[in-house]
Amino acid sequence: MEEKTILRISLVIAMIGIILLLFITETIEIKSYKIKDLTKKDIDKDVKIKGTITRVTETPGLFIFNIQDETGELTALLFKDEGINITENMQVEIQGTIQEYKDDIEIIVDQIISVN
Numbered sequence: 001m002e003e004k005t006i007l008r009i010s011l012v013i014a015m016i017g018i019i020l021l022l023f024i025t026e027t028i029e030i031k032s033y034k035i036k037d038l039t040k041k042d043i044d045k046d047v048k049i050k051g052t053i054t055r056v057t058e059t060p061g062l063f064i065f066n067i068q069d070e071t072g073e074l075t076a077l078l079f080k081d082e083g084i085n086i087t088e089n090m091q092v093e094i095q096g097t098i099q100e101y102k103d104d105i106e107i108i109v110d111q112i113i114s115v116n
Contacts, residue, residue: 030095036071038105042098047107049074050115053090067094067107075101078109091115 032048051069058064063078063086076094078084086092096109 034071035067035069035074038074038098040100040105043100043105045098046095046110047098048093048095049107050093051091053086053088053092056086056088067092075104075106076109077106078112084112086112 030046030048032050033042035049035051038047049067049069051067053065054068054073055066056063062080063084065076065078065086066073067076068074076096078086078094091114093113093115094107094109095111096107098105099108100106
């Protein structure tokens with residue numbers, strides 16, 4: 001085969017692969033959890049939690065807040081981004097990764113949505 005033909009075939013296959021990866025990542029659903037069900041076994045797992053913000057501390061680079069559902073309470077960290085404003089008693093759904101800090105679990109928030 002000519003080099004041009006091989007190059008064209010490679011480009012087509014690469015584009016199909018990229019489109020397939022984009023489709024797969026859009027269809028993967030993160031599992032919802034209740035706070036009481038989260039343990040240290042879930043560290044580095046992506047989770048979704050719905051609850052109420054009960055306490056907010058704002059630092060120059062992030063928000064540290066507690067989120068509470070009917071089963072418990074958990075500390076969450078959200079790195080600041082323009083347009084994000086969170087307040088106490090706000091009903092939210094958060095997605096993020098479970099981490100351990102000082103022998104407790106917390107969630108590093110990737111996405112937050114107000115559900116008021």
